[in-house]
Amino acid sequence: MITVEQLTKSFGSHRVLNGVDLRQAASESVVFIGPSGCGKSTFLRCLNQLESPDSGRVTIDDVTIDASKPVQRETQRQLRLRAGMVFQQFHLFPHLSALENILEAPVHVLGRPRREVEAEALDLLARVGLADRAHHRPSQLSGGQQQRVAIARALAMKPRALLLDEPTSALDPELREEVRDVLRRLADDGLTMLLVTHDLQLARDVADRIVFFHGGSIVESGSPTELLDHPTHPRTREFLGKTA
Ligand code: ADP
Ligand code: MG
Secondary structure, eight states, X not given: OEEEEEEEEEETTEEEEXXXXXXXXXXXXXXXXXXXXXXXXXXXXXXXXXXXXXXXXXEETTEEEETTSOOOHHHHHHHHXXXXXXXXXXXXXXXXXXXHHXXXXXXXXXXXXXXXXXXXXXXXXXXXXXXXXXXXXXXXXXXHHHHHHHHHHHHTTOOXXXXXXXXXXXXXXXXXXXXXXXXXXXXXXXXEEEEEOSOHHHHHHHOSEEEEEETTEXXXXXXXXXXXXXXXXXXXXXXXXXXX
């Protein structure tokens, strides 16, 4: 579903991605962990073209972008449609209700009929446990509820994969569990997810595979048990606070 080949990205003279390779199957959920500033967000942003990589190739489903060639706007648009994005800071429209936030892109970007999309949006709200919050605005919702609306909004575009950048990091610890619960269920339902997080509980709960990222490249990867309980690389051990 997702293939990344030799992806590189620099900001000025600072090389942030150093030739990243990843192959991710449909329905697999892969979690990236690693220290702040190691390039995790840049990696996700390069995947859906919020940043342009300097070299390498990204394929999501049937769309490939090769950074060594001029990128067509339409190809970029198709890639973005296949990869939904969820951010740490929700980024909901503050003046719109939960329901209106979800309807916005399917109606205004895809031009789908409002009534049809509305039925799907209400289903999605129910799926994230917010059937009774459809007409609340973001300011009337808790952080955990806002993030669940943001997840429903991303799913409303029917992406082939969901990219999530620290989806629980802006939340108070007691609100993280409701978001983990939604993401666990999506993973169990077979959604392809690529997730960056510092929330090791979330990583353990949803990951088929955890990748330790450091210095712009993948250091090691494995099942949650392998990587979190029996890391082999000294940098991974250090990050996880494990002594050899
Ligand atoms: P992470 O998500 O792992 O914390 P980021 O991908 O946000 O790391 O950042 C990796 C590095 O790239 C950091 O040193 C950061 O300062 C730098 N960086 C990120 N975005 C930009 C940008 N738009 N311009 C310049 N430097 C950036
Ligand atoms: Mg980040």
